[in-house]
Amino acid sequence: MRTLVHEFDWPDRVVVGTVGRPGERTFYLQARDGARSTSVALEKEQSAVLADTIDEMLNRLMAEDGNRVSIPPEAPAELVDNEPLDQPVEEQFRAGALRLGWDPRTAQVVIEAYPVEVVQDEDAVDEPEAEADEPSEMLIVRIPVGTARAFVQRTRRVVRAGRPICPLCGEPVDPDGHVCRLTDGE
Numbered sequence: 001m002r003t004l005v006h007e008f009d010w011p012d013r014v015v016v017g018t019v020g021r022p023g024e025r026t027f028y029l030q031a032r033d034g035a036r037s038t039s040v041a042l043e044k045e046q047s048a049v050l051a052d053t054i055d056e057m058l059n060r061l062m063a064e065d066g067n068r069v070s071i072p073p074e075a076p077a078e079l080v081d082n083e084p085l086d087q088p089v090e091e092q093f094r095a096g097a098l099r100l101g102w103d104p105r106t107a108q109v110v111i112e113a114y115p116v117e118v119v120q121d122e123d124a125v126d127e128p129e130a131e132a133d134e135p136s137e138m139l140i141v142r143i144p145v146g147t148a149r150a151f152v153q154r155t156r157r158v159v160r161a162g163r164p165i166c167p168l169c170g171e172p173v174d175p176d177g178h179v180c181r182l183t184d185g186e
Helices: 045-061 146-161
Strands: 004-008 013-019 025-033 035-042 089-103 107-114 136-142
Touching: 004 025, 013 045, 013 146, 025 045, 025 089, 025 136, 035 045, 045 089, 045 107, 045 146, 089 136, 107 146, 136 146
Parallel strands: 004 136, 035 089
Antiparallel strands: 013 025, 025 035, 089 107, 107 136
């Protein structure tokens, strides 16, 4: 089976955004180049870890001796994207694995997303092993360092925009109410 690769080398836009109300949100990594757009579903935790890891990578590169790439310590104001996801949001696949890299030739952060692996039933007909290791599709996005800082800033804001946290028990407070496990007598 051939892998379908959704590749964005210098995208017009790359963001994490959500669809749905807090507590029921679906997170998406969305890349767009011209009229072409791809949306990959993520977990909230994947979004947060992706932002943190990109930020750590950029900070390490800034501190590296002999680094000739100018990396901004903060997101450049002109690159900050506060707009909603491009509509319609059509999920290409749900990400099971993310991989992050650095391309020194182009000074770009490389984000790769792979679909959740579906475990086949033991009774199903096995495909050749060479094909079993290849994902059915993947997303590859290459973004410059300034855009990466803006991506981190936005992603952290989107992750924090969920349900408020109960100050007593640390659990999310639903819009319909909250039973605090520390004050309900247990």
